[in-house]
Amino acid sequence: MEFIVNQDLSSLHTMGCRSTAQSFVVVYSLPELKSTLEEARQRALPITVLGGGSNVVFSEHVPGLVVKMGILGIEVLENFGSEASVEDAEVVWVKAQAGENWHHFVRWTLQQGLGGLENLSLIPGTVGAAPIQNIGAYGVEVKDVISEVSAINRNTGELKIFDRDECGFRYRDSIFKRDPGKWIIVEVTFRLSPKAPLKLDYAELKKFWESAGEPSSYLEVGALVEEIRRRKLPDPDVVPNSGSFFKNPTVDDQLYQRILDEYPSVVAFPSGVNQWKLAAGWLIQECGWKGFVDDGVGVFDRQALVIINPGYRPAAAIKGLASKIQQSVADKFGVELEIEPFIL
Numbered sequence: 001m002e003f004i005v006n007q008d009l010s011s012l013h014t015m016g017c018r019s020t021a022q023s024f025v026v027v028y029s030l031p032e033l034k035s036t037l038e039e040a041r042q043r044a045l046p047i048t049v050l051g052g053g054s055n056v057v058f059s060e061h062v063p064g065l066v067v068k069m070g071i072l073g074i075e076v077l078e079n080f081g082s083e084a085s086v087e088d089a090e091v092v093w094v095k096a097q098a099g100e101n102w103h104h105f106v107r108w109t110l111q112q113g114l115g116g117l118e119n120l121s122l123i124p125g126t127v128g129a130a131p132i133q134n135i136g137a138y139g140v141e142v143k144d145v146i147s148e149v150s151a152i153n154r155n156t157g158e159l160k161i162f163d164r165d166e167c168g169f170r171y172r173d174s175i176f177k178r179d180p181g182k183w184i185i186v187e188v189t190f191r192l193s194p195k196a197p198l199k200l201d202y203a204e205l206k207k208f209w210e211s212a213g214e215p216s217s218y219l220e221v222g223a224l225v226e227e228i229r230r231r232k233l234p235d236p237d238v239v240p241n242s243g244s245f246f247k248n249p250t251v252d253d254q255l256y257q258r259i260l261d262e263y264p265s266v267v268a269f270p271s272g273v274n275q276w277k278l279a280a281g282w283l284i285q286e287c288g289w290k291g292f293v294d295d296g297v298g299v300f301d302r303q304a305l306v307i308i309n310p311g312y313r314p315a316a317a318i319k320g321l322a323s324k325i326q327q328s329v330a331d332k333f334g335v336e337l338e339i340e341p342f343i344l
């Protein structure tokens with residue numbers, strides 16, 4: 001495989017930071033990926049895997065080899081039960097390759113009349129990255145419909161198929177994220193259904209359809225989610241960003257009660273025994289950051305969870321602002337905010 005030297009990565013991730021990779025390659029098939037890994041091993045090049053670049057903040061120089069996943073393909077598996085057609089089936093297994101654009105794949109499933117992914121419409125990125133942080137939105141996480149994940153061990157070249165339990169999914173987390181240097185996801189199999197109930201209970205979704213009219217198909221739910229997201233989140237093609245910059249923190253009951261006493265409007269949801277998930281956006285907003293912009297980086301004025309980079313500033317500037325936000329939230333609420341995107 002030919003590796004490109006000093007590849008400009010600026011347009012290959014959504015945060016807009018100026019960046020170059022020591023070497024770069026796009027792989028379009030499993031054999032290409034395997035031979036690339038072998039060559040990188042021989043040349044002692046550390047590997048960074050890249051999907052759509054929507055959850056990474058690249059430093060000015062990325063050492064080693066950046067491997068962009070370009071493997072494409074979507075396939076409905078034959079063994080979808082004993083039923084004669086997809087429409088009659090209770091469950092339909094669909095396999096998608098890692099390089100497929102996530103939103104295009106979701107749209108395709110909805111157009112086939114298959115339910116399960118509609119609430120995850122318009123999330124940027126690729127199929128292969130979706131399991132990494134167990135992407136979620138509007139009351140659904142991708143783990144709810146993942147059946148299997150196939151991944152290559154970067155060190156041995158072994159292909160392993162993980163069933164859902166083996167993926168160790170948690171909130172914005174999986175074993176692939178917890179063990180970052182080990183696996184490259186090559187394909188994901190989803191368990192979808194033409195009979196899956198619509199999931200419309202998530203508060204923000206409900207508020208919207210109660211005034212706009214209740215959706216009655218997967219495609220209509222997908223369109224509704226797209227509309228809400230377009231209103232709420234900045235388009236990375238217009239304003240560079242990587243979506244939510246912080247995870248919603250979980251705190252124990254004692255800390256939650258202390259915050260609630262002082263700030264009765266705190267946005268929180270029960271999350272397990274004596275645990276509460278706090279809305280990180282609310283915490284950041286209460287610290288006065290919403291709409292703040294300085295020296296080309298800032299906080300989106302409609303959603304405080306999103307750091308924006310209209311000045312196309314380098315990763316150091318993003319990290320600097322993120323630390324200040326973390327410090328102010330810790331000082332005011334005693335809560336630690338964890339960064340969601342990968343700083344590479």
Ligand SMILES: Cc1cc2nc3c(=O)[nH]c(=O)nc-3n(C[C@H](O)[C@H](O)[C@H](O)COP(=O)(O)OP(=O)(O)OC[C@H]3O[C@@H](n4cnc5c(N)ncnc54)[C@H](O)[C@@H]3O)c2cc1C
Binds near residue numbers: 051052098134342
């Ligand atoms: C505007 C906006 C809105 C967003 N909204 C949401 C949301 O609602 N919910 C949500 O969960 N996320 C959201 N995100 C985050 C992001 O879209 C997801 O995390 C997405 O899955 C990232 O996909 P990607 O292909 O761009 O990954 P990349 O950014 O390219 O990579 C992310 C990480 O995964 C690794 N990786 C990528 N592909 C593979 C692979 N095939 N095998 C192994 N490792 C891999 C990379 O090395 C990196 O560490 C949003 C981002 C933006 C910009």
